[in-house]
Amino acid sequence: MLNVGLTGGIAAGKSAVARILVDLGAVLIDADAIARAVVEPGTPGLEAVVAAFGPGILGPDGSLDRPALGALVFADTAAREKLNSIVHPLVRAEAARLREAAPAGSVIVQDIPLLVETGQGQDFDKVLVVAAPLAERLRRMVEDRSMAEADALARIAAQATDEQRAAVADAVINNSGTLEQLHQRVNEIWETHIAPFTSHAH
Structure with missing residues (x-):
């Protein structure tokens, strides 16, 4: 591989x-696409983000309101680190899963x-x-x-x-x-x- x-x-x-x-x-592993997928509605990732930042970061349809979350973490280093500590391990785990699922070689x-x-x-x-x-x-x-x-x-x-x-x-x-x-x-x-x-x- x-x-x-x-x-x-x-x-x-x-x-x-x-x-x-x-x-x-x-076999493409797109970190940005994975980062979006791990916080889709119904995922543990989104639950964890809401638990950390409150329901104000959800849109009316229950999906993540990215601009609202972005505005929250953009100017606040601690908030950004908190978000990264939730999302990054999920992205790494999913990337590892995709790597392991790829055919040998x-x-x-x-x-x-x-x-x-x-x-x-x-x-x-x-x-x-x-x-x-x-x-x-x-x-x-x-x-x-x-x-x-x-x-x-x-x-x-x-x-x-x-x-x-x-x-x-x-x-x-x-x-x-x-x-x-x-x-x-x-x-x-x-x-x-x-x-x-x-x-x-x-």
Whole structure:
């Protein structure tokens, strides 16, 4: 089994790369998607979050009101740590379950937005970093995600720099061109950095 960490700055195109890797046969573990799933209505995770923060963080339909919870923990370090202490172990447990359920010899790709910032680089056999020019990332955030440019810049500034990411990367996937070029680049990296290290080389 090969454990691959996938990261990249906001709007660099990480999810597009993740989809291509899945098409190539990888098993994707998406930490953000798991973090949403472990606090769905009816889960012990949501119960624990409500017990910690009160019913005010629930929407009318009984699901988590993310903006309300976000506003609560954003400015309050202790509250954020409390939330993380509930959600992170659940995410880790579910990620471990998905890894164990994968067939022998699988390539496991973990999509971790803050892999570099949280010092997880050494936890993986390979680290792939998706990069794109700043202007292009800003354009995607402003046009595709309707973010204000100042907010987009603040989000980028809060993350690791391209240099910091490149320092831990086994390969950098530059996503400045077409989707076709991205496919080609990911295919090359699969052939050079991943396929030779799996138990059943293609």
